Amino acid sequence: MRLLLWWAGRALSSAVTLLGISVLIFAALRLMPGGFAETILGPFATPAQKAELAARYGLDQSVFAQYGHWLAAVGTGDFGTSMISRQPVAAELWARLPVTGRLTLFAVAAAVLAGVPLGVLTALRARPGGGGAAGRLLSGLGVSVPEFALGSLVVFVVSRYGLQTSGYLLPAAVLSIFAISATARTTRDAVLNVLVEPHVTAAVARGETPWFIVRHHILRNAAGPVLTLTAYLLGGALIVEYLFNLPGIGSYVVQAVGRRDYAVVQAGVLLAATVFIVMNVLIDLLVGLVDPRLGRRA
Secondary structure, eight states: OHHHHHHHHHHHHHHHHHHHHHHHHHHHHHHSSSOHHHHHHOTTOOHHHHHHHHHHTTTTSOHHHHHHHHHHHHHTTOOOBOTTTOSBHHHHHHHHHHHHHHHHHHHHHHIIIIIHHHHHHHHHTOSTTSOOHHHHHHHHHHHHSOHHHHHHHHHHHHHHTTOOOOSSHHHHHHHHHHHHHHHHHHHHHHHHHHHTSHHHHHHHHTTOOHHHHIIIIIHHHHHHHHHHHGGGHHHHHHHHHHHTTOSSHHHHHHHHHHHTOHHHHHHHHHHHHHHHHHHHHHHHHHHHHHOHHHHHHO
16 A cells, blocks of 8 residues: 555656756747747748748747647657657657667666676775775866766767767767766765664674675665666666767757757656656666665655
């Protein structure tokens, strides 16, 4: 019964959140200077030409009517048609999803394979005289530099010396730096909190080996914050793929913003929000499974 109530509460809060996001993105696009007609026809278009174009795409209706029609269509799975390419938005997003997915999966793999061990090692050496300062410095530096700044620097340097920026290697490396640094820092804090737990002290008193304690007690209980971090890597992937001109969802949506292609931007933002919310719900379930302390509270 408690689990059903939890699911009902999360479903209701998720629906309200998505509804609020849909209102915000719809209103924000209409409030941006320069509408679709001005962007497509240019500054010298006549009022008659603008009115004809607005009528063709239903932009001459009230904002409330436009929002109601769009929301009703989304409810049936119809994300509309791009006003630029005249192609279904859902098909365009689906075709670009593998690019964003590959970048995100690469960053998650790098975070698990490199960030988790670095965070555990830094935490175990955090005591006085144990070292770990280098790990803290590197992870702090990696987290402090945002993806757009590091990506822009890499694009400038590589282009300056005539090298190629195409492909997945450089964008995946840029995204992985943040993923590894953030995971290492999060893992370190989580492990330090677990090290003072009574069951870890009891394991030391029983004479268990350090590796056994780390593997069976520390990593399992510290997995929650690490899993939660993976939900934030999607936003970084969208930024990186735009900087490196990869044909993913991020670059598609950013270009649509410049063209005032309302249907694409609305669908892209709503899709990203849905994925983020669903991932957070699944991560909460996984955290309850891997962390027995949180599982008892659910």
